[in-house]
Amino acid sequence: MRTVLDADALRAAVEQLSDRVADAMAGVPRWALVGIRSGGVPLADRIAARVAARGLQPLRGDVDITLYRDDLYTGLEKPVLGDTDLPFEVGGCGIVLVDDVLFTGRTVRAALEEVWDFGRPAFIRLAVLVDRGHRELPIAPDFVGAAVRTEQSDRVTVDWAADRVIVETRRTP
Amino acid sequence: MKRKDMLGLRDVAREEIQEILDVADQMREVGRRRVKKVPPLRGRTVVMLFFEASTRTRTSFELAAKRLSADTLGFNVSTSSTAKGESLMDTARNIYAMQPDAVVVRHAYAGAPHMLARAFPWSVLNAGDGINEHPSQALLDMLTMRDRLGALEGRTVAIVGDVQHSRVARSNIYGLTTMGAKVVVAGPGTMCRSELRGLPVEVRHTVDDVVRDADVVMMLRIQRERLGRAVLPSAREYAAFYGLDLQRLERARPDVVVMHPGPINRGVEIAADVADGPNSVILDQVTNGIAVRMALLFLTLGSGEEATA
Numbered sequence: 053m054r055t056v057l058d059a060d061a062l063r064a065a066v067e068q069l070s071d072r073v074a075d076a077m078a079g080v081p082r083w084a085l086v087g088i089r090s091g092g093v094p095l096a097d098r099i100a101a102r103v104a105a106r107g108l109q110p111l112r113g114d115v116d117i118t119l120y121r122d123d124l125y126t127g128l129e130k131p132v133l134g135d136t137d138l139p140f141e142v143g144g145c146g147i148v149l150v151d152d153v154l155f156t157g158r159t160v161r162a163a164l165e166e167v168w169d170f171g172r173p174a175f176i177r178l179a180v181l182v183d184r185g186h187r188e189l190p191i192a193p194d195f196v197g198a199a200v201r202t203e204q205s206d207r208v209t210v211d212w213a214a215d216r217v218i219v220e221t222r223r224t225p
Numbered sequence: 226m227k228r229k230d231m232l233g234l235r236d237v238a239r240e241e242i243q244e245i246l247d248v249a250d251q252m253r254e255v256g257r258r259r260v261k262k263v264p265p266l267r268g269r270t271v272v273m274l275f276f277e278a279s280t281r282t283r284t285s286f287e288l289a290a291k292r293l294s295a296d297t298l299g300f301n302v303s304t305s306s307t308a309k310g311e312s313l314m315d316t317a318r319n320i321y322a323m324q325p326d327a328v329v330v331r332h333a334y335a336g337a338p339h340m341l342a343r344a345f346p347w348s349v350l351n352a353g354d355g356i357n358e359h360p361s362q363a364l365l366d367m368l369t370m371r372d373r374l375g376a377l378e379g380r381t382v383a384i385v386g387d388v389q390h391s392r393v394a395r396s397n398i399y400g401l402t403t404m405g406a407k408v409v410v411a412g413p414g415t416m417c418r419s420e421l422r423g424l425p426v427e428v429r430h431t432v433d434d435v436v437r438d439a440d441v442v443m444m445l446r447i448q449r450e451r452l453g454r455a456v457l458p459s460a461r462e463y464a465a466f467y468g469l470d471l472q473r474l475e476r477a478r479p480d481v482v483v484m485h486p487g488p489i490n491r492g493v494e495i496a497a498d499v500a501d502g503p504n505s506v507i508l509d510q511v512t513n514g515i516a517v518r519m520a521l522l523f524l525t526l527g528s529g530e531e532a533t534a
Contacts, residue, residue: 133251137254165264169258169260169263
């Protein structure tokens with residue numbers, strides 16, 4: 053196990069990410085920060101706080117993508133459903149999807165499909181704290197905190213409580 | 226939950242009931258969206274096999290399947306081959322040849338869904354078999370109770386009416402007891418015999434008795450077919466002795482939860498102002514029914530056991 057972002061680096065990454073989002077959204081009349089459960093939710097909260105300091109007040113929502121996963125009956129041991137809450141009109145609204153780690157892109161694909169069931173957004177942008185590579189779909193982030201090199205079999209965790217991002221290597225014998 | 230069917234609550238463990246209720250809880254949000262559809266059962270086929278009349282249970286199951294993106298097929302017994310004398314197994318074989326993933330079955334004979342579950346690899350959901358069980362109804366009842374009361378452990382639930390012949394009562398008794406609640410039943414002696422001791426309930430005969438200490442009072446529908454026969458003399462007499470009216474309700478706890486599986490006979494087992502009053506959760510039961518049936522379809526069809534070959 054190795055720490056790829058310590059407390060200082062994590063804070064800097066969140067600030068940089070939030071600044072980039074704020075720069076891009078400055079003139080947008082109606083937009084929302086939408087966290088992808090569960091890792092994206094605390095990140096979206098932090099971004100919301102930082103952009104508020106820049107005078108921006110986006111709408112706020114969260115989505116749980118469990119029912120939209122492409123591996124629902126094959127990959128998961130037991131699906132645990134979380135809350136999806138988009139308490140605003142999605143039609144015509146700019147959406148900034150937020151997730152902590154971007155990997156294959158399948159989670160984002162599921163989130164896109166889910167958001168579409170609520171209405172036709174004006175646009176969707178993607179903000180991620182860590183881009184760990186190994187994309188399996190043509191999905192790219194618009195805003196990134198940090199890029200980290202990993203193996204396919206690694207496990208990347210953003211530990212907000214301990215203020216760090218760690219990578220666990222799983223060695224196959 | 227790792228079972229391909231939901232046939233009854235008699236042998237369902239506490240953790241499984243918990244899981245079904247938790248998933249149902251989450252499924253409710255789908256019903257509040259504009260586009261009331263999520264993808265898990267996309268392209269799967271769910272057949273409604275109703276050999277007994279039903280509007281609400283059948284509609285509820287159909288909506289549940291459609292909200293999970295499944296396709297549904299209705300089998301109407303009055304115009305079907307059963308009227309022409311086809312046996313249950315032959316009907317099932319013919320339907321199985323259309324490759325459905327699940328069948329929702331309501332039948333006059335207890336055990337019919339169980340037979341269909343054993344004979345074919347599809348998922349079978351029991352929508353009521355004779356006077357045996359009606360598990361989805363009991364589960365939606367428990368979800369509704371949980372909403373109002375929090376945990377069901379230690380609660381007292383009173384079921385009033387023709388308990389003897391009620392599959393709703395039976396499933397509720399099994400489920401509630403598993404979740405740690407206490408069930409007391411009351412009704413006329415002809416409908417609530419002491420032999421009910423086969424079930425884990427306390428049998429009383431006065432409604433006023435059970436209403437006083439209960440957290441939940443569930444009124445069962447008096448089946449009009451039974452009125453005027455030896456089982457029960459008249460609707461008015463039933464209402465006088467066993468119906469839930471405002472006067473009786475006053476003897477209950479102020480926050481008692483009043484339930485009814487529907488359809489209600491206003492003025493017989495339940496007074497109009499009680500059914501429409503603040504203690505009544507009858508309409509919530511209907512909303513919760515769709516969510517519970519979504520949870521059952523989701524869990525049985527995703528149980529990991531292959532549905533069709």
